[in-house]
Amino acid sequence: MSVAAVEGAAAPGTGAQAAIARIAELQTLVARAHGVPPVAAASAPATSFSSALAGAGVGQAIANSAAAGAPVTQPLPGATGAGSGLGGTPSPFDGLILAAAQKHGLDPALLKGLIRAESNFDPTASSPAGAAGLVQLMPGTAASLGVTDRLDPAQSIDGGARYLRQQLDAFGGDVTKALAAYNAGPGAVQRYNGVPPYAETQAYVQKVQAYADEYRVAPVAAALPAPTTLPTTAIPTTGSGSIT
Structure with missing residues (x-):
């Protein structure tokens, strides 16, 4: 599903803001898990779900691919390995x-x-x-x-x-x-x-x-962090929005 489709499905006001707040919470948890100080929130609130995704480095990769009319062919942030530009079984060459x-x-x-x-x-x-x-x-x-x-x-x-x-x-x-x-x-x-x-x-x-x-390069989801990297007991449950 495209970022635009997610934005269209989210109701204006409380639902969208809760989703954005949820992303911020997840980013903070990931930063803490890796021992990185969380980045302070900007004084102006985010204006859209896509802007929040872009801040995480995922939205921009998807947007660039969509503009080119092709699947994502560059490794996302965090992808490693000499053969990260190729899918399938690695070879020595x-x-x-x-x-x-x-x-x-x-x-x-x-x-x-x-x-x-x-x-x-x-x-x-x-x-x-x-x-x-x-x-x-x-x-x-x-x-x-x-x-x-x-x-x-x-x-x-x-x-x-x-x-x-x-x-x-x-x-x-x-x-x-x-x-x-x-x-x-x-x-x-x-x-x-x-x-x-x-x-x-x-x-x-x-x-x-x-x-x-x-x-061919693996889908975007394969390069995203595994869900097990998040501490499941520390995620707040407040807010009416959800991220699926």
Whole structure:
């Protein structure tokens, strides 16, 4: 439910003010639990439920996401871990994946899904055809991308990200065609004007996209503090408002 919907549901006057007061109480309790002095309330009262949420750092994250028309993709305050920009099971290479995705303007979940499909995160993987490394670059492709050691994780991931970016640019940002070109070559995609009728390539495209969906950032609720962090016996029961 959006912040606007919550505001519309709250009756003006007592109910809204009680809800805001409730938020202030919860913030004070959280601050005390972490040994942080509570921030003094401003002299002017809050004017809306959304402003109270924004003060807690949650409303702004939701508002920014809503304005962009997309789910929240940045970790909320308090989220930790090198792989906090990726959901799903962490890998030892999440930091390199995030850096390469940012450098080349890619969805990090898509890049991680590609690596899983290519090598299952084994930097020493090789194929009978001669591809090697995390992103399974062929020798000629690696040389054209400036990769001198295909088994080096940093070089491999950066090279694979650069090559995927090239395919996305060549096919107008079409992820399906770009993945097909990564697997079967851009010539085959151009020849068939889409995913070639190769069972391996068709399965590959579906597999990478399914993995990418798995690695998308978790919902907002997953990054919020657990309810057990609040002392249940110390919450006042006065006021007619409620927070659900």
